[in-house]
Amino acid sequence: xxSTAEPIIVKQVAKSYTSGQPVLKNISLTLHPGEILGxxxxxxxxxxxxxxxxxxxxxxxxxxxxxxxxxxxxRKIMARIGYMAQSDALYEExxxxxNLQFFGQLMAVPKNQLEQAIQHASxxxxxxxxxxxRVSAYSGGMKRRLSVAIALIQSPDLLILDxxxxxxxxxxxxxxxxxxxxxxxAAKSIIITTHVMADAEQCDYLxxxxxxxxxxxxxxxxxxxxxxxxxxxxxxxxxxxLQDANNRVG
Amino acid sequence: xxxxxxxxxxLKQMRRSPRTIILMFVxxxxxxxxxxxxxxxxxxxxxxVGIYQVNDTIVTxxxxxxxxxxxxxNKNKLQAKMKQHDLDAFITVSxxxxxxxxxxxxxxxxAYVKNTLRAGLMKMNTxxxxxxxxAQRDVITRQQxxxxxxxxxxxxxxxxxxxxxxxxxxxxxxxxxxxxxxFDQALPALIAFFVFFFVFLISGISLLSxxxxxxxxxxxxxxxxxxxxxxGYLCGYGIFAVIQTFIIVFFTVYILKIQLVGxxxxxxxxxxxxxxxxxxxxxxxxxFAQNEFQMMxxxxxxxIPQVFFSGLIPIDGMAHWLQAIAHIMPLYYAGTSLQNVITxxxxxxxxxxxxxxxxxxAILFIWLNIRGMxxxxxx
Numbered sequence: 001x002x003s004t005a006e007p008i009i010v011k012q013v014a015k016s017y018t019s020g021q022p023v024l025k026n027i028s029l030t031l032h033p034g035e036i037l038g039x040x041x042x043x044x045x046x047x048x049x050x051x052x053x054x055x056x057x058x059x060x061x062x063x064x065x066x067x068x069x070x071x072x073x074x075r076k077i078m079a080r081i082g083y084m085a086q087s088d089a090l091y092e093e094x095x096x097x098x099n100l101q102f103f104g105q106l107m108a109v110p111k112n113q114l115e116q117a118i119q120h121a122s123x124x125x126x127x128x129x130x131x132x133x134r135v136s137a138y139s140g141g142m143k144r145r146l147s148v149a150i151a152l153i154q155s156p157d158l159l160i161l162d163x164x165x166x167x168x169x170x171x172x173x174x175x176x177x178x179x180x181x182x183x184x185x186a187a188k189s190i191i192i193t194t195h196v197m198a199d200a201e202q203c204d205y206l207x208x209x210x211x212x213x214x215x216x217x218x219x220x221x222x223x224x225x226x227x228x229x230x231x232x233x234x235x236x237x238x239x240x241x242l243q244d245a246n247n248r249v250g
Numbered sequence: 251x252x253x254x255x256x257x258x259x260x261l262k263q264m265r266r267s268p269r270t271i272i273l274m275f276v277x278x279x280x281x282x283x284x285x286x287x288x289x290x291x292x293x294x295x296x297x298x299v300g301i302y303q304v305n306d307t308i309v310t311x312x313x314x315x316x317x318x319x320x321x322x323x324n325k326n327k328l329q330a331k332m333k334q335h336d337l338d339a340f341i342t343v344s345x346x347x348x349x350x351x352x353x354x355x356x357x358x359x360x361a362y363v364k365n366t367l368r369a370g371l372m373k374m375n376t377x378x379x380x381x382x383x384x385a386q387r388d389v390i391t392r393q394q395x396x397x398x399x400x401x402x403x404x405x406x407x408x409x410x411x412x413x414x415x416x417x418x419x420x421x422x423x424x425x426x427x428x429x430x431x432x433f434d435q436a437l438p439a440l441i442a443f444f445v446f447f448f449v450f451l452i453s454g455i456s457l458l459s460x461x462x463x464x465x466x467x468x469x470x471x472x473x474x475x476x477x478x479x480x481x482g483y484l485c486g487y488g489i490f491a492v493i494q495t496f497i498i499v500f501f502t503v504y505i506l507k508i509q510l511v512g513x514x515x516x517x518x519x520x521x522x523x524x525x526x527x528x529x530x531x532x533x534x535x536x537x538f539a540q541n542e543f544q545m546m547x548x549x550x551x552x553x554i555p556q557v558f559f560s561g562l563i564p565i566d567g568m569a570h571w572l573q574a575i576a577h578i579m580p581l582y583y584a585g586t587s588l589q590n591v592i593t594x595x596x597x598x599x600x601x602x603x604x605x606x607x608x609x610x611x612a613i614l615f616i617w618l619n620i621r622g623m624x625x626x627x628x629x
Contacts, residue, residue, distance in 0.1 A: 052467075056627060056628055057467060057470060057471065057626065057628075059628060073627065073628040075473055075627075078472055079472070079473045081471070083471040085464055087464045089463060089464035089465040089467065089468035091259065091263060091465060093263045094263065094266070098262060103472065105252065105254075105255035106252055106469070106472040106473070107473070108251075108473065
């Protein structure tokens with residue numbers, strides 16, 4: 001059944017812009033239940049395009065994407081996904097509570113549970129005391145946290161977070177990671193993109209994307225062993241240089 | 251449920267942006283009042299005319315409180331004279347020939363002087379004619395009296411008409427009374443235009459900002475249907491559009507007291523259809539704009555041309571190909587329908603076809619919008 005199927009399966013996906021410029025070249029990945037998968041790579045590598053393709057918001061030229069066994073794009077499966085976009089997509093004129101209410105209603109959170117869901121989601125990101133303030137009065141970090149809270153509002157089975165820790169102080173980053181770990185324990189699956197290497201260390205599995213290509217993948221420990229380095233930063237640099245060298249030869 | 255959530259959100263957003271509300275509800279009233287004040291008073295034309303060798307009879311016939319005469323003793327350097335003395339026209343008489351030079355920068359002044367001169371000359375001719383007739387009548391009367399003396403015993407068999415008939419003109423108007431001004435004539439088109447313009451602008455820009463702020467793609471990452479987004483927008487902003495329509499129509503009818511021959515409900519219905527089209531067209535246009543400025547660029551392209559075909563300029567007098575263009579513009583159908591309802595008292599069945607066409611425009615653009623949402627999400 002779909003609920004037992006793998007949260008995300010991406011098979012040999014390729015996509016080019018209308019200009020012919022390739023963005024994704026033959027990407028495959030699988031996200032297992034209760035796993036945190038990290039997509040790391042420099043900006044412009046194609047991480048966000050991959051995320052949007054997984055959500056069915058970008059058309060792909062080749063390959064197949066399945067979420068919980070359902071081929072994407074699919075509208076109904078969206079209710080099981082908590083998504084956080086790279087840019088804060090918030091209604092600035094509304095209060096944080098109203099933003100949460102709105103997305104909760106769209107995600108079909110039952111009316112009698114909505115208030116509780118708002119309380120829980122906002123407490124996770126430490127915004128429960130400023131819920132009735134307008135978003136336009138929020139700082140950048142608060143907006144980021146509210147975006148995380150919106151992604152958690154319907155306690156989804158799958159979390160897709162695009163750069164969740166950008167502009168957040170270390171203390172809050174730790175708090176968000178605690179929540180991600182808690183979600184993981186509840187058998188929820190998470191895919192995040194990041195270029196913060198500290199985030200990468202905390203993922204169960206990493207995929208390094210550069211120029212639309214998955215240059216290497218594995219657990220953080222395995223990758224460090226493979227490239228004989230001590231940090232993920234170095235893994236990335238080494239793998240990148242290798243890619244460039246291969247390109248020059250080819 | 252999802253549509254209601256969307257509508258609620260739009261209502262909250264609007265409540266928090268007083269500037270938008272003022273733009274929608276107060277700005278049209280302000281402009282309408284201004285136009286009312288400017289167009290509905292019968293503007294008094296004041297003209298200054300220079301004269302040279304114009305005889306006194308003509309001068310007395312020309313004189314009026316709207317026309318000031320200034321006498322000159324030569325007609326040299328006419329252009330400089332007219333410029334220096336700010337003259338609208340210069341009249342020179344030599345023998346039976348009258349030469350008039352017009353400044354002609356203000357057409358209404360030129361027309362006024364022309365008409366006054368023609369009327370003055372006509373009056374002069376009539377007076378001359380009357381004098382001649384009077385003289386003749388005197389002769390006839392004297393002859394009659396002489397005749398009477400001769401035939402005193404016998405009454406005259408027939409009376410000779412002794413006085414010329416004086417005609418009195420009394421004007422009657424089929425629609426509205428004679429006090430109708432240009433404002434009354436232009437108003438139906440103006441109402442439709444204002445409803446269209448403000449709704450177009452606000453719906454277009456709000457969907458645009460939904461897109462540029464990323465909330466639209468965030469919205470599409472929920473199970474909401476694409477058509478639910480469009481319907482939600484139509485309902486949410488539709489509420490404000492309907493309120494605006496009510497305000498504009500009631501304001502013009504009850505405050506500016508325009509003459510409404512037909513039904514006010516028909517005026518409202520037509521304008522609500524206009525608002526619906528403006529909503530759908532605004533949303534549609536916004537998908538081709540990257541920012542607010544690009545949205546503004548659609549105004550001279552999609553909005554302004556429609557004004558010219560909305561009844562401000564009579565359509566009947568246009569070239570055939572221009573009339574054909576008029577028929578692809580929603581405001582043409584709205585403007586002519588409103589004009590017919592307001593000034594001629596047309597009923598629902600009289601303008602039914604036009605309303606149907608307006609509804610067709612609305613459905614077409616709503617459909618295009620729903621189709622257009624496919625660009626953002628495939629299902």
